[in-house]
Amino acid sequence: MDSGPVRCRLWLLAWLAASLCQQAAAAAPAEARAAALLQLLHNDCGACHGLSLKGGLGSPLTPQALAGKPADSLVATILNGRPGTPMPPWRPFLSEEEAQWLVQLLQQGGAR
Amino acid sequence: MAGSTLATGRRTLARLLAALLSLALAACASPPPLRGTGNLGVVIERASGSVQIVDNSHAQSLARVQGLGDLSHASVVFSPDARYAYVFGRDGAISKLDLLSARLVKRVEQASNSIGGAISSDGRVIAAQNYSPGGVKLFDADTLALLASVPASAGANGQPSRVVGLADLPGKRFAYALFDADEIDVLDASTPTAPKIQRFQHIGKQPYDGLASGDGRYFIAGLYGEDGLALLDSWHADAGVRRILAGYGRGRQALPVYKMPHLRGWSIAGDYAFLPAIGQHEVLVADNRSWAQVATVPVLGQPVFVMAEPGGRRVWVNFAFPDNDKVQVIDVPTRQVIKTLQPGRAILHMEFTARGDAVWLSSRDDNKLLVIDTASFEVRRTLPALEPSGIFFSSRASRMGM
Numbered sequence: 335m336d337s338g339p340v341r342c343r344l345w346l347l348a349w350l351a352a353s354l355c356q357q358a359a360a361a362a363p364a365e366a367r368a369a370a371l372l373q374l375l376h377n378d379c380g381a382c383h384g385l386s387l388k389g390g391l392g393s394p395l396t397p398q399a400l401a402g403k404p405a406d407s408l409v410a411t412i413l414n415g416r417p418g419t420p421m422p423p424w425r426p427f428l429s430e431e432e433a434q435w436l437v438q439l440l441q442q443g444g445a446r
Numbered sequence: 447m448a449g450s451t452l453a454t455g456r457r458t459l460a461r462l463l464a465a466l467l468s469l470a471l472a473a474c475a476s477p478p479p480l481r482g483t484g485n486l487g488v489v490i491e492r493a494s495g496s497v498q499i500v501d502n503s504h505a506q507s508l509a510r511v512q513g514l515g516d517l518s519h520a521s522v523v524f525s526p527d528a529r530y531a532y533v534f535g536r537d538g539a540i541s542k543l544d545l546l547s548a549r550l551v552k553r554v555e556q557a558s559n560s561i562g563g564a565i566s567s568d569g570r571v572i573a574a575q576n577y578s579p580g581g582v583k584l585f586d587a588d589t590l591a592l593l594a595s596v597p598a599s600a601g602a603n604g605q606p607s608r609v610v611g612l613a614d615l616p617g618k619r620f621a622y623a624l625f626d627a628d629e630i631d632v633l634d635a636s637t638p639t640a641p642k643i644q645r646f647q648h649i650g651k652q653p654y655d656g657l658a659s660g661d662g663r664y665f666i667a668g669l670y671g672e673d674g675l676a677l678l679d680s681w682h683a684d685a686g687v688r689r690i691l692a693g694y695g696r697g698r699q700a701l702p703v704y705k706m707p708h709l710r711g712w713s714i715a716g717d718y719a720f721l722p723a724i725g726q727h728e729v730l731v732a733d734n735r736s737w738a739q740v741a742t743v744p745v746l747g748q749p750v751f752v753m754a755e756p757g758g759r760r761v762w763v764n765f766a767f768p769d770n771d772k773v774q775v776i777d778v779p780t781r782q783v784i785k786t787l788q789p790g791r792a793i794l795h796m797e798f799t800a801r802g803d804a805v806w807l808s809s810r811d812d813n814k815l816l817v818i819d820t821a822s823f824e825v826r827r828t829l830p831a832l833e834p835s836g837i838f839f840s841s842r843a844s845r846m847g848m
Contacts, residue, residue: 377792377810378767381705384536385492385518389559390577391608391625391654391706415702420654420670422702427768 360434371432375445382420387445391420397443408437478546483528486545487797487839489808489815490520490533491832497533498831499548502799502806502839505817505827509548515539515555520836521562524843525587526569531838532587534563540574540590545840554590556583564614567662567846571638573612573620580606582622584638593638599645601626611656611667611709613847615680621665623653623676630656630667630678630687649676649687654724657709658847659734666690668709670724677737690737691721691730700725705766707750711847715754715778720761722749729763731781741781745774751795755820756802760784764793764807773807775823785823789816794834800841808834 651671
């Protein structure tokens, strides 16, 4: 009873699923960088949006407040700012992938 | 033998315990040593919802008080006798602290999102400025019972505007600005259950904070939405609000602002007001009677706090991210930066002792307070603190607009 081809097919499936997931989800940054990004989020984004991200002069960044907003436009807001509002561009301080990771975290409520 | 030794041992132990107990009782019965509160202060520990009570004569921490809620943004005012501190938290709570017993004596949750407050000239009324729901609420300073709620004028989205820059004026009045409604209001709390409001509209785009001059005559709102500030002369309120320092950016591209500046009455040094520009790495200098711009002082980043030493000879400036590890000192007569310090990571606030001998700085990311000698710029002492932000000394109790 040779289970080789079956096992092989299972591996292929798993690999495919994993790579699909990776495309849908932003790649997580390395641990130290992730910690620095979370600190940036709570302290520096938090200067206007609140340390707990419930809003202030900046709008709230809770999952409820961000529900239904396209991730792409949120990423663009982080990177480029919003002219006519106090939201500044953060592009000098984080990459597009990192902004995607933060948006995903915020929308899923995992930004702790 | 063994039995008697044991008995003696027991008697000795009993005597020792009795002695200790009477000592402990004596300690309970005798009142704590008398002291004043004029050299005390409150330090906000923003992430842990706690404050430290500090003694600024001896540069030491006396106590930590916990359970104040969300202090990620907080400000403090003092009762006229400087015994009680009122802490306004981000979560809309007002906490009344007894500086002598280091205890939380009262706490009310009065809004869902708040930014600060003020105390009336007679010390009887606490006013809180709220983002959500936008407006001002008045409380009895003794009991924190609600006296009145004044919704702010609506902004473009139809919701009551967020309130910024609340400051006390003489005669039980308060002035504040409305970020979403481009308005300055003066509230008369002579009858605190039925306050009277005077509204000044179209004062300029997006006022982000405000200050009252130390004599309580002028109220100035900084504008985010345009280059300039809005000035109300409360001696001539009928003349309305006028623009000062208009067009200070002179058409230059505005630089990004990673933290909003904070305004208070500390901006005035002698004959001049030193004010943070928005979107320019400059401190603006205005004559404090004509309010004409007399100079700009280039600095290394976006100024956040621009604070004159109590004597007015020098002005200290800290900065928004990513320059928040630095502090610059401006010499007032020459209007030049004479010193750049790099005292720690994330310097969020500065507070002078009453007569300016020392300045305390908070370094959030180094979890410390620094006490700096203003004459020599030497660090006299560092004290541990948990992510400290605001530092508030009780000498504010007798200052208007603080």
